[in-house]
Amino acid sequence: MNTIRDIARFDQPLTLDSGAVLPHIDVAYETxxxxxxxxxxxxxxxHGLTGTQHAMGTSPETGRPxxxxxxxxxGKAIDTDRYFVVSPNALGSYGGSTSAASPDPETNLPYGSxxxxVTIGDSVESHARLADKLGITRFHSIIGGCFGGFQAMEWMARHPDMVGSSVVISATPRTSAxxxxxxxxxxxxIRSDPNWNGGNYYNRDxxxxxxGLAAMFGALFWMSREVFETKFGLRRIEGDEPQYGxxxxxxxxxxxxxxxxxxxxxxxxxxLLYLTRAIDYFDMRxxxxxLAAAFARYAAPTLLISYTGDWRYPAEDMEEIAVALRENSTGCRHDTLNSPAGHGGFLYDTERLSPLLAAFLNDPKTVVQAS
Amino acid sequence: MNTIRDIARFDQPLTLDSGAVLPHIDVAYETxxxxxxxxxxxxxxxHGLTGTQHAMGTSPETGRPxxxxxxxxxGKAIDTDRYFVVSPNALGSYGGSTSAASPDPETNLPYGSxxxxVTIGDSVESHARLADKLGITRFHSIIGGCFGGFQAMEWMARHPDMVGSSVVISATPRTSAxxxxxxxxxxxxIRSDPNWNGGNYYNRDxxxxxxGLAAMFGALFWMSREVFETKFGLRRIEGDEPQYGxxxxxxxxxxxxxxxxxxxxxxxxxxLLYLTRAIDYFDMRxxxxxLAAAFARYAAPTLLISYTGDWRYPAEDMEEIAVALRENSTGCRHDTLNSPAGHGGFLYDTERLSPLLAAFLNDPKTVVQAS
Structure with missing residues (x-):
């Protein structure tokens, strides 16, 4: 059960949803x-928006889990003693898959702007090539949360024959305003920083x-008000008195x-610019x-997970996926879990999710029927 | 019923909560x-965080309401045919009251950083001087939302004898993490902008x-997800097709x-730096x-208004004020109104608020007892 980190190179050009062509693509992944x-x-x-292919264990490079x-x-929910887990890096992300940081074959300099x-669907096409290279014609299951959940839905619509079952977590059929x-x-x-320099900064600061501003601002949304109150409240770094500064x-x-x-x-x-723009363009309809027509060719069991505190990807919008799948007579179970972490629930608060996920992977049809 | 715009100068030094002293202060106001x-x-x-003393009518300078x-x-909720409305600019704000843009008497250059x-309480002290100058020893009512609501609470605690009744809208007894x-x-x-220049930019760009970044960040919180969906959804400026850019x-x-x-x-x-820091320091306890001890000397009728969609200043936190006032046997009514606008409800969605406000101003005791 070792971590295998690799980058697969595909020399066949990839035509993107926009019509643009990438002459060749890299897909970084761990298994x-x-x-x-x-x-x-x-x-x-x-993985989600700010994740990479490093899903399990401790990274030898960064020391991060x-x-x-x-x-x-x-022995965990996705048991590596039983399953062969493939965790690819999204196209346009920063784990080594082709992105703005990659050399533009025309200039041999980083693409920059x-x-x-690249769309969520384009990322799925890059991962379909990886599956082919690894000798996988059909996944036992495809699982993703948030940005990964959008990708899972594109898999269901684009390559239904390759999806044995799917788990979509904290992701809606389209993004919101x-x-x-x-x-x-x-x-x-990001662009307000003079160092951004029109996207061309790879050989400079x-x-x-x-x-940092973008990350801090994002943190106000990843974490709920309740989590901020519980973790920090009005506690000071030192002492109890206002410093008036x-x-x-x-x-x-x-x-x-x-x-x-x-x-x-x-x-x-x-x-971050490219991945967030991909989400803007995400709309399964x-x-x-x-939506039922988008999933018309998909017939495998599906587990949908939403979280009560996740107001940005609310349960009622996720239920639209369930309604569409049931319209197609496709077995589907939608559970809404409680978590103070809200949108980050599936990452940090796995106590309720894990047994459900394990049971679903063990026998998708039965778990879906039991709902 | 004219708008009177003025700046009152007070030459008596003001000792701030921090212990610092402003040698003299200006209070800009309209009546x-x-x-x-x-x-x-x-x-x-x-007024609230980004408001000024310009509360009614059309500004001759900016043309804004x-x-x-x-x-x-x-004839409106706060009827200017019956009441003399005083609308002062907060200390540290940008309507002409003493702030970082004012000349530092020591250098005659703008204070900058x-x-x-200045605290919410300091602002109240500056407005108490204005009341004195206008010949007002006791207000019929003191009304404020958000930043203005924090000020109203400080009035209740610091100058209970000057408050005939009070209305606190969308404001909690302390800020949240x-x-x-x-x-x-x-x-x-704001500080990330090189033009900020350590706060000294008054004679330059x-x-x-x-x-602008700060204002856009803020807009994501002033407006609810529902308002964004209703107003914009995924509608494009032109056409229906993705532009992939x-x-x-x-x-x-x-x-x-x-x-x-x-x-x-x-x-x-x-x-914006100074006013938001004043909110950080706001804690009535x-x-x-x-909290009951903070309001111990206050005995006038109070109307509290919260909004269902206002998760940043939730009804349950505002109820703490009601509990404290009732502990002191002070008459208090707390209504939670529905508004898709959430925290901005009192500004944009006055249909339900206005009749309640008018009735309260007409007869505070009866309205409070009727709750």
Whole structure:
């Protein structure tokens, strides 16, 4: 059960949803566990906006735990003793898959802002190539939360024959105006940094101030008001008395400084621009009469998970997916879990999610019917 | 019933909560209606974070309506045919009251970052001087929402004899960690702009980029997800097809660009730093055994208004004020109104608020007893 980190190179050009063409693409990925002889135990795990392919274990490079270490591993919900877990990096992200940081074959310099817009669907096409290379014709299950959940839905619509079952967590059939507003402001924060330099900063100082602002602002949405109150309240870094100044004085201010600092060097600012724009364009109904039509060719069992505190991806919007699948007579179970962490629930608060996920992977049809 | 715009100068030094001293202070204000012979029909109206003393009618300078034009005027909820409305600018704000933009008497240059921290309570002390100058020993009512609501609470605690009744809207007894986090990020956005220049920009280009970022950040919190969905959804500025680029393409992006543009020239960036820091320090319990003790000397009728959609200043936190007042046997009514506008409800959605406000001003005791 070793972690295998690799980058797969595909020389066949990829035509993107926009019509632009990437002459070749790289897909960075990690795998955990072993593919069995029948090649029918593969589970595709798809990361969120600021995740990478590093989903499990401790990264030898950064020393950081994988983003879903709580759920993936021997004996865990996604049991690596049973399943071959494939965790690819999204196209346009910063884990080594082709992105704005990659060399433009025309100039051999990093693409920067010349990199074309890539969609959630384009990312799925890049991962379909990886599946092919790994000898997987059908995944036992495809699992994703948030940005990963959008990808899971595109898999269901585009490659239904490759999806044995799917788990969509904290993701709605299209983004919302509020999300687009949020992404638009995060992008403005990055671009406001003079170091962003029109997206061309790979051989100079990175726009860490703008990226830090974006990360801090994002933290106000990833975490709920309740979590802020419980963790920090009005507690001061030192003492109880007001200091009457602008220096960080409250514990919550110290926390945000850490958020800003941690983003620098870990997240590529351009990747955040491209990935958030991909979400803006995400709309499963586009090109279809309705949502049921988008999923018309998909017939596998589906588990949908929403969280009570997640007002940005609310349960009622996720229920639209359930309604569409049931309209197609496709087995579907939608559970709404309680978590003070809200949108981050699936990452940090896996106590209720894990047994459900394990049972679903063990026998998707039965779990769906039991709902 | 004319608008009277004026700036009152007070030469007596003001010792601030921090211990710092302002050698003299200016209080900018507008008044609407006439003070009667008994001087007992004055209503103090206190603006929110980004408001000014311009509460009613159309500003001759900017052509903009006052922030509470919906509620103040002849025959309106706060009827200027009956009441003498006093609308002062907060200390540290950008309507002409003493702030970081004012000349430092020591240098005759704008204070900039040398301006001391002013608290909500300090602002109340500056307005108490204005009341004295206008010949008002007791207001018929003191009314404020959000930042204005914090000020109303400080009035109740500091000058209970000057408060005939009070209306506190969308304001909690202390700020929350999430609010402090939000303010901290808004301040970081402003300071990230090289034009901010350590707060000294009054004779050069203003930090409009940072201020615009802060204003856009703020808009994501002033307006609810539902309002964003209803107003914008995924509607495009032109056509229906994705443009696959980063130029503003969605109506919501165009809206945010307007928010950013409108902040420039209207809001002084330093004022936003100082006013948000004043909110960070706001905590009615500080220096008291509990909230009831803070309001121990206050005995007038109080109307509390919260909004269902206002998760940043929730009804349950406002109810703490009601509990404390009732503990002191002080008459108090707390109504929670429905409004999709959430925290902005009292500004934009006055249909339910106005009749309640009018009835309360007409006969505070009866309205409170009827609850």
């Amino acid at each position: 955990y566990g072993e593919l069995n002889a029948e090649a029918d135990n593969a589970v595709l795990v798809l 994988g983003w879903w270490d709580a759920a993936i591993g021997p 010349r990199f074309p817009i 509020h999300n687009t507003a949020l992404w638009s402001v995060l992008r403005a924060a 990175a726009p860490d101030t703008g990226l 602008f220096e960080p004085e409250y514990a919550v201010e110290e926390f945000l400084e850490g958020v800003s600092r941690n983003a620098a060097g870990r997240i590529d600012a351009n990747a 586009r090109g279809h009469a309705d | 609407y209606g006439e003070l009667n012979a008994e001087a007992d029909n004055a209503v103090l109206v206190l 006052g922030w509470w034009d919906a509620a103040i005027g002849p 040398r301006f001391p921290i 999430h609010n402090t986090a939000l303010w901290s990020v808004l301040r970081a956005a 203003a930090p409009d980029t940072g201020l 980063f130029e503003p393409e969605y109506a919501v992006e165009e809206f945010l660009e307007g928010v950013s543009r409108n902040a420039a020239g209207r809001i002084d960036a330093n004022a 500080r220096g008291h055994a509990d």
